[in-house]
Amino acid sequence: MISLYSAATPNGHKASIALEELGLPYKLHSIDLSAKEQKDSWFLAINPNGRIPAIIDREEDGFTVFESGAILMYLAEKTGQLMPTDIKGRSRVIQWLMFQMGGVGPMMGQANVFFRYYPEKIQPAIDRYQGESKRLFQVLDMHLQDSEYLAGDYSIADIANWAWVRTYRWSGVEIDDLPNLKRWLDVIRSRPAVQKGIEMPPSALDFEGNDENAARKFSQDTLTWVETGQSR
Numbered sequence: 001m002i003s004l005y006s007a008a009t010p011n012g013h014k015a016s017i018a019l020e021e022l023g024l025p026y027k028l029h030s031i032d033l034s035a036k037e038q039k040d041s042w043f044l045a046i047n048p049n050g051r052i053p054a055i056i057d058r059e060e061d062g063f064t065v066f067e068s069g070a071i072l073m074y075l076a077e078k079t080g081q082l083m084p085t086d087i088k089g090r091s092r093v094i095q096w097l098m099f100q101m102g103g104v105g106p107m108m109g110q111a112n113v114f115f116r117y118y119p120e121k122i123q124p125a126i127d128r129y130q131g132e133s134k135r136l137f138q139v140l141d142m143h144l145q146d147s148e149y150l151a152g153d154y155s156i157a158d159i160a161n162w163a164w165v166r167t168y169r170w171s172g173v174e175i176d177d178l179p180n181l182k183r184w185l186d187v188i189r190s191r192p193a194v195q196k197g198i199e200m201p202p203s204a205l206d207f208e209g210n211d212e213n214a215a216r217k218f219s220q221d222t223l224t225w226v227e228t229g230q231s232r
């Protein structure tokens with residue numbers, strides 16, 4: 001059994017989608033980010049970075065894994081699924097996984113901070129992070145012109161990127177001009193394990209929707225942990 005420590009965010013949903021896809025038994029422990037549970041000492045013992053997601057693999061003597069990309073690789077390698085084992089196939093998946101971990105996630109994350117959460121609107125910062133997110137979306141769109149998925153068969157690279165890109169509206173970035181990206185978003189959205197994964201845990205906000213009242217409330221709650229440091 002795997003213990004998953006998570007919350008309803010793109011990084012959290014990457015782990016729950018993968019667990020659902022792999023059919024691995026797991027127990028979800030929802031972490032209340034606004035209450036800063038992720039900074040409690042018991043949680044820092046699992047993830048010294050004080051962020052979700054993290055897992056404990058009870059079948060492996062309580063082995064802990066933090067960083068969502070590392071969790072995806074661990075689960076894929078544990079099961080021999082969602083990532084090929086040949087060196088080139090594996091590398092292709094890791095390249096697109098790193099693209100998300102070092103690019104899409106951080107850029108969309110900062111776009112959210114400046115566009116949604118900070119009360120003061122610093123336009124050059126908003127433009128920079130939204131522009132960089134859009135550029136990365138264009139890279140994905142170009143690549144998806146010739147391939148159904150990002151790296152061969154459906155893989156952890158698709159899960160990682162999808163969990164973030166689907167929230168494009170929340171980051172204030174439009175994708176109407178990116179038909180291949182839209183097709184890929186829809187294909188992955190239709191997978192039952194993905195639909196289950198994004199409900200683990202369910203979100204107070206429909207990241208794919210347009211409800212401005214829910215958006216305001218969610219932004220206020222989120223600001224409480226975006227503004228705070230490591231300790232509680």
Ligand SMILES: N[C@@H](CCC(=O)N[C@@H](CS)C(=O)NCC(=O)O)C(=O)O
Nearest residue numbers: 009011033051052053067068069225
């Ligand atoms: N690089 C990390 C990022 C994790 C991360 O930023 N998690 C956010 C939620 S998406 C979090 O826990 N934030 C709480 C905080 O900053 O206190 C990963 O991919 O796991």
